Amino acid sequence: MTSDSAIGIFDSGVGGLTVVHAMLERLPREELIYLGDTARVPYGSKSAETVARYSKMSARFLLSQGVKMIVVACNTASAYALDELRASVEVPVLGAVEPGARAAVAATRSGRVGVIGTLGTVRSGAYPRALEAAAAERGRPVSVTARACPLLVPLAEEGWLDDEIAEAVARRYLTGLRDEAPDLDVLLLGCTHYPLLRAVLQRVTRELFRHEVVLVDSAEAMAVAAREALAQRALERTHGESRLRCFVTDDARIAEVAQRFLGRPLDGVERVDL
Amino acid sequence: MTSDSAIGIFDSGVGGLTVVHAMLERLPREELIYLGDTARVPYGSKSAETVARYSKMSARFLLSQGVKMIVVACNTASAYALDELRASVEVPVLGAVEPGARAAVAATRSGRVGVIGTLGTVRSGAYPRALEAAAAERGRPVSVTARACPLLVPLAEEGWLDDEIAEAVARRYLTGLRDEAPDLDVLLLGCTHYPLLRAVLQRVTRELFRHEVVLVDSAEAMAVAAREALAQRALERTHGESRLRCFVTDDARIAEVAQRFLGRPLDGVERVDL
Numbered sequence: 001m002t003s004d005s006a007i008g009i010f011d012s013g014v015g016g017l018t019v020v021h022a023m024l025e026r027l028p029r030e031e032l033i034y035l036g037d038t039a040r041v042p043y044g045s046k047s048a049e050t051v052a053r054y055s056k057m058s059a060r061f062l063l064s065q066g067v068k069m070i071v072v073a074c075n076t077a078s079a080y081a082l083d084e085l086r087a088s089v090e091v092p093v094l095g096a097v098e099p100g101a102r103a104a105v106a107a108t109r110s111g112r113v114g115v116i117g118t119l120g121t122v123r124s125g126a127y128p129r130a131l132e133a134a135a136a137e138r139g140r141p142v143s144v145t146a147r148a149c150p151l152l153v154p155l156a157e158e159g160w161l162d163d164e165i166a167e168a169v170a171r172r173y174l175t176g177l178r179d180e181a182p183d184l185d186v187l188l189l190g191c192t193h194y195p196l197l198r199a200v201l202q203r204v205t206r207e208l209f210r211h212e213v214v215l216v217d218s219a220e221a222m223a224v225a226a227r228e229a230l231a232q233r234a235l236e237r238t239h240g241e242s243r244l245r246c247f248v249t250d251d252a253r254i255a256e257v258a259q260r261f262l263g264r265p266l267d268g269v270e271r272v273d274l
Numbered sequence: 275m276t277s278d279s280a281i282g283i284f285d286s287g288v289g290g291l292t293v294v295h296a297m298l299e300r301l302p303r304e305e306l307i308y309l310g311d312t313a314r315v316p317y318g319s320k321s322a323e324t325v326a327r328y329s330k331m332s333a334r335f336l337l338s339q340g341v342k343m344i345v346v347a348c349n350t351a352s353a354y355a356l357d358e359l360r361a362s363v364e365v366p367v368l369g370a371v372e373p374g375a376r377a378a379v380a381a382t383r384s385g386r387v388g389v390i391g392t393l394g395t396v397r398s399g400a401y402p403r404a405l406e407a408a409a410a411e412r413g414r415p416v417s418v419t420a421r422a423c424p425l426l427v428p429l430a431e432e433g434w435l436d437d438e439i440a441e442a443v444a445r446r447y448l449t450g451l452r453d454e455a456p457d458l459d460v461l462l463l464g465c466t467h468y469p470l471l472r473a474v475l476q477r478v479t480r481e482l483f484r485h486e487v488v489l490v491d492s493a494e495a496m497a498v499a500a501r502e503a504l505a506q507r508a509l510e511r512t513h514g515e516s517r518l519r520c521f522v523t524d525d526a527r528i529a530e531v532a533q534r535f536l537g538r539p540l541d542g543v544e545r546v547d548l
Contacts, residue, residue, distance in 0.1 A: 027306045039324045045431075047526035050313045093448040119527065157319075165442050172439065252321040253393065 001068045001091065002018050005233045006031040007226065007244070009053070009071040013041030014254065015153070015192030016073030016204060017261035019096075022223035023071075024242050027230075031243040033065050037274070042153060043076040044118025044191070049157030051120060055081040057274040059089055061247070069090060071226055075100075075218065076118050079126035087137050092229055099128035099225035100218030102187055105142060107214045108186040111135070114148040114177050114236035116211075117190030122148040127190055143180040149173040149191075156193040157257055162200045170197065170204040178208045188216045195219055247272045275342045275365065277509045279501065280519070282336030283345040284329070284361040287315030288528065289427070290347030290464030291535035293370075296497035297345075300459070301504075305517040307339050311389050311445050313523035316427060317350040318392025318465070325394060329355035331548040333363055335521070345500055346370060349464050349492065350392050353400035366503055373499035374462055374492030375404035379416060380486045382460040383407070388451050389420040391464030396422040401464055402521055403461075419455040420464075423447040430467040431531055436474045444471065444478040452482045462490045470534060521546045 007023070020034055035058050037043075043051045055077040062070055070093045072078045072085065075099060078095030082141050086093045104113050115127045130143040135142035151169050160166050179183070187205060189195060195217050205213040230236045246269045248254055258266040281297070283290060287310050294308055309332050311317075317325045329351040335342045336344055336528055344367045346352045346359065352369030377385050389401040402418040409416035425443050434440050451458070461479060463469060469491050479487040504510045520543045532540040 039320060041319075045315075045526060046313060046524045050524045050526070103307075120442065150432050151425075151428055154425055158424050160425075165439065165446065168439050250320045250324045252319060252324070 001066060003068070003237050005066055005068035005236060006070060007069050008033050008034045008035070008065060008067030009073050010035040010058035010062060011073040011192060012036070012039070012043035012077065013038045014258050014261050017258055018192050018195045018219040019071065019073040019222050020244065021225060021262050022219045023246065026223040026227055027241050029237045029240055031237070032245070033062060033067060034244065035061055036246070036248045038251070038254065043074055044120050044153060045150065046106070048080040048120070048124065051077055052081040052084055055085060055264060056088065059085050061272065061274055063089060063091070069094065069226070069230065071222060072096060073192055073222070075192065076120040079121045090168065090232065094222065094226055094229055095128035096218045096222055097126045097130045099221035100216060101127060101134045103221040104186045104188045104216045105131060105138060107216055108142065110183050110185045111140060111142050112181055112184040113142055113144050113186045113188060114181055114184040115144060115188045115190050116149045116152070116194065117146070118153065119148045119150055122146045123188050127188065145177060145184060147173060149178045152197060153191065153193045156196040159260060161196050166174060166200045167204060170200050171249070173210070174204050174208055182209070184213065185211060185248045186214050186216055188218065192219060196239040197259060246270070249274055275340060277342070277486035277511050279340055279342035279536060280345050281345060282339060282341030283305050283347050284309040284311070284332035284336060285466060286310070286351065287312045287348040288532050288535050291532055292466050292493040293345065293347040293496050294518065295536050296493045297500060298518065299304055300497040300501055302516050302538070303511045303514055306519070307336060308518065308520045309312070309335055310520070310522045312525070312528065314342045316392070318394050318427060319424065320394060322354040322398065325351055325494045326355040326358055329359060330362065333359050335546065335548055336397065337363060337365070341365060343500070343503065345479060345496060346465055347496070349466065350394040353398035354386070358414045362514055366507065367501055368496065368500055370496055371400045373495035374464060374490060375401060375408045377495040378460045378490045379405060379408040379412060379464045382416065382536055384457050384459045385414060385416050386455055386510055387418050387456040387457060387460045387462060388455055388458040389418060389462045389464050390423045390447065390451070390468065391420070392427065393422045394426055395464050395542055396420045401462065419451055419458060421451045427465065427467045430470040433534060435470050440471060440474045441478060443480070444474050448478050448482055454502045456483070458487065459485060460488050462492065464492060466478045466493060501502070520544070
């Protein structure tokens with residue numbers, strides 16, 4: 001494992017391609033190996049035990065490819081399995097939760113942060129813990145309101161990204177959040193799928209809150225954190241161009257959905273059994 | 275394996291409890307063993323190969339419990355894996371597609387049938403084939419229009435069964451069907467989840483079509499077919515009361531969602547690894 005080795009990224013499905021998209025922009029010399037566990041997607045509605053088991057299988061596959069770092073793109077896997085993964089592998093492991101929480105704390109003025117995510121991510125309590133830790137580092141308090149939004153993932157996968165149905169769904173979920181925390185000024189998008197719904201989420205927050213609400217995207221925050229982590233360890237690749245290799249555990253409908261998340265066609269996807 | 279043995283039922287998740295519900299009503303002396311593959315749910319968006327592999331694992335588990343018959347509650351598994359399952363096990367295997375198709379052919383007057391289901395069920399072409407076979411048996415032609423409705427499963431699992439969002443989603447999917455086949459008079463609900471959305475689907479078909487459209491529920495048709503298949507083979511249990519044992523591969527959120535599908539609380543669910 002050297003600075004020329006690839007970065008491994010895994011996700012429950014294709015949603016993590018939003019993280020790949022952000023990493024390709026910020027790490028233009030790195031080779032990325034992406035694994036989407038599309039045969040068992042989604043993780044968001046499943047138990048901590050199942051998600052941890054699947055995550056370890058994904059990490060093992062990436063290690064077998066000789067990666068220098070593992071990025072857990074899936075927020076649910078980050079929320080449920082990060083500590084276990086870190087304890088069991090030799091390379092640095094970067095999750096979605098810490099970078100997202102730091103970015104949210106940096107962005108809030110009111111100290112009131114909202115988080116939306118899958119059932120698993122919200123149930124784990126990982127974001128409130130990480131937000132409180134990030135706020136404590138800065139010596140300022142933070143108050144967190146989290147809400148599970150199970151229908152946003154299938155909406156994004158269906159490609160209904162910005163229409164009256166997406167808006168009605170977003171309004172229903174975010175109204176609950178607004179009623180509970182009317183003064184929140186940061187909304188953390190705690191799921192890889194949500195950046196696709198950014199326009200409708202931004203419009204609905206404008207409608208529901210009387211002040212500006214900043215949407216913080218954990219995909220962006222992860223790309224920044226990955227660059228920092230590589231620099232700290234002198235593991236940056238300093239020559240060549242970025243490259244992406246993609247593996248999935250089931251190949252139904254990949255090309256069509258992947259384009260939506262990556263922003264460009266995905267070619268040469270390989271199928272693997274974990 | 276005797277007439278006292280249990281009937282095994284498997285599904286990708288908890289949706290198949292709509293079939294259990296129908297079977298408990300029509301087979302009041304049978305013991306049912308249900309297996310929901312909730313660790314890998316859903317099957318509807320996955321490939322034929324993956325669905326067939328998972329289905330065989332579920333069937334093997336049920337056989338290890340000594341069942342006298344296997345009912346494939348999941349329409350996608352029925353569409354993709356039924357022939358393979360039948361070829362590989364000794365007990366009768368009943369799927370969702372044939373009973374649903376027969377019931378639809380019996381109900382249509384115009385000979386124009388609509389089918390809604392998951393991406394996998396629609397892509398497999400299993401319903402058009404079964405509907406044409408059932409129509410040929412009766413010596414009458416049938417014309418089939420099928421449409422995938424991926425968002426209906428997550429809607430039903432979220433419990434948004436009959437509100438303005440469910441209605442808008444149903445209207446979007448069924449408008450496409452109406453434009454393609456304005457004279458259809460039967461709509462086959464080709465997924466275990468759809469009976470939960472029956473009220474909204476009925477209301478929207480009334481709004482979109484100018485004549486009555488009969489909704490045919492494959493869960494009901496399967497319960498009838500299971501009773502017939504047992505009678506033909508003299509495998510009916512003739513004494514005692516119905517009993518239900520439930521196994522799942524992941525136990526997150528089971529109790530809450532199961533109640534919606536079964537119509538009563540589900541107790542004593544056991545977790546198994548396949």
